Amino acid sequence: MFDRDQRPEELASFAAELEGLGADGGPRVDDLWVVEDLAWAGSVASATLALASTERLRVGIGISPAPLRNPALLAMELATLARVFPGRLVAGVGHGASEWMAQVGAASPTKLALLEETIEAVRGLLTGATTSVAGRTVRIDGVTLVHPPAVAPPVVAGVVRPRSLELSGRVADGTVMAEGQGPRAVEAALNAIAKGRASVSADGPSGTSGLSRPSAHELIIFTHLYVDDDPARVATATAPVVAEYTQWLGIPPQDVFLAAGEATTATARIRSLWEAGADTVVLRPVGDDPLGQVRAALAELGEPARSR
Numbered sequence: 001m002f003d004r005d006q007r008p009e010e011l012a013s014f015a016a017e018l019e020g021l022g023a024d025g026g027p028r029v030d031d032l033w034v035v036e037d038l039a040w041a042g043s044v045a046s047a048t049l050a051l052a053s054t055e056r057l058r059v060g061i062g063i064s065p066a067p068l069r070n071p072a073l074l075a076m077e078l079a080t081l082a083r084v085f086p087g088r089l090v091a092g093v094g095h096g097a098s099e100w101m102a103q104v105g106a107a108s109p110t111k112l113a114l115l116e117e118t119i120e121a122v123r124g125l126l127t128g129a130t131t132s133v134a135g136r137t138v139r140i141d142g143v144t145l146v147h148p149p150a151v152a153p154p155v156v157a158g159v160v161r162p163r164s165l166e167l168s169g170r171v172a173d174g175t176v177m178a179e180g181q182g183p184r185a186v187e188a189a190l191n192a193i194a195k196g197r198a199s200v201s202a203d204g205p206s207g208t209s210g211l212s213r214p215s216a217h218e219l220i221i222f223t224h225l226y227v228d229d230d231p232a233r234v235a236t237a238t239a240p241v242v243a244e245y246t247q248w249l250g251i252p253p254q255d256v257f258l259a260a261g262e263a264t265t266a267t268a269r270i271r272s273l274w275e276a277g278a279d280t281v282v283l284r285p286v287g288d289d290p291l292g293q294v295r296a297a298l299a300e301l302g303e304p305a306r307s308r
Contacts, residue, residue, distance in 0.1 A: 001033045001062075001222065001284040002050070004040040011046060012053040017291060019054045027298045031090075033060040033222070033282050038100035043092075044077045051085040058088050060282070062176050062222070063158035065096025066118040067106035071133075072143055074118075075125035082126070082149035090220075092176050093119055094158030112167060113137050119155055119171045126152035156220065160249070162192045169196025174218035179284055180245030182257030182269075183276035186221060190277050193217060221278045223270070226260040226286040227296040234260050237286050259283065263300035270297065 002011055015032055022028025032050050036043030043061040050059045064074060078091050095115055101107045108114045117138035124131035125140075128148035133140040154173035159165055168175040175193055177185065197217065224241050228234050238260050245256045259269040273281050285293035 001035065001282055002046065003284060003290065004035045004037050008041050008046070011049045014291070015050045015053040015057065018294070019057050021295065021298060027302045029057065029294065031058045031060055031280060031282060033062045035062055036064055038097070038103065047081060047089065051081060051088060058090060060090040060220070061092045063092035063094035065101060066093055066115045067096050067101045067108050068104070069118070071118045071121035071138055072125065072140060075122045075145065078122065078153060079126055079145050079147060079149050082151070082153045083147060086149065086151060089153040091122070091153050091155045092158045093122065093155060094176070095164065108137065110137050112163060115157065115164070116167050116171055119157060123152070123155050126155070154218065156218065165189050165192035166196035169193035169217065170200050173214045173216070174220060177219070177221040179222045179224055180249050180256045181221065183272050186219065186273060186276040186278050190219065193219070218279045219277060220280040220282060221273055222282045222284055223273065224258045224260065224286050225266060225283040225293050225297055226258065227263050227266045227293055229262045241286060259297070263296055267297055267300040270301065
């Protein structure tokens with residue numbers, strides 16, 4: 001992940017250097033994820049910079065808040081990127097942080113409906129279909145993109161709570177899970193997603209747009225990374241993260257999941273997310289040397305998993 005606190009002018013070189021890791025035949029990074037948090041940076045602009053600075057990396061948007069985005073305009077932006085950089089974009093959409101949405105007058109009393117209808121509308125438009133949505137919150141009347149992508153990028157839902165995870169299973173191509181959550185949360189999320197997918201016929205329409213249920217569903221999880229052999233430095237570096245996610249997730253500090261510690265410990269925790277069912281693990285490095293943290297993790301991930 002290109003962290004929100006990194007300066008936008010650093011993104012192009014960060015992306016290019018990240019793509020070069022593993023060129024010697026070792027493990028390599030497959031994805032680069034950019035964020036959209038209020039007052040930091042816009043995700044579409046960041047994704048454009050990252051895509052233009054690389055040739056191979058898949059670039060994920062994690063996430064565009066549905067309350068801030070008109071679905072037709074979002075689909076137009078995504079379609080442009082997907083045409084110019086085919087097969088390299090993942091579009092994340094979520095509820096947005098409630099307090100931030102309230103700050104800009106975008107808070108919605110119908111968060112679930114807004115997200116579901118936004119995802120349905122964006123997915124429909126990206127397929128090139130003439131799309132109409134007459135939902136509780138989204139209104140689109142017979143819109144067809146003039147320049148749809150040849151292959152629509154996956155639209156994934158960045159969500160946390162069980163009802164939102166079920167929503168993601170119903171209408172999205174994948175789910176993005178937030179930092180701080182470990183293997184048990186992955187297993188619970190997969191159960192909720194499966195419930196949502198089971199509620200929609202594989203061949204029949206889902207939601208308001210008449211789209212069929214996505215044929216596959218990718219589970220993506222973000223996790224903080226900090227590799228250091230000194231437990232005291234690890235504790236000091238990760239203390240703000242633990243405090244933030246204790247409050248945000250509403251869980252005890254000891255339950256906040258981190259890929260942190262010496263290299264074998266940090267990477268064992270990354271592997272545990274895969275083993276629990278995550279398809280993609282996105283590392284969010286902590287500290288002022290993010291690429292150094294990624295290199296340390298990749299070096300250890302290149303070694304066979306140790307018995308434990």
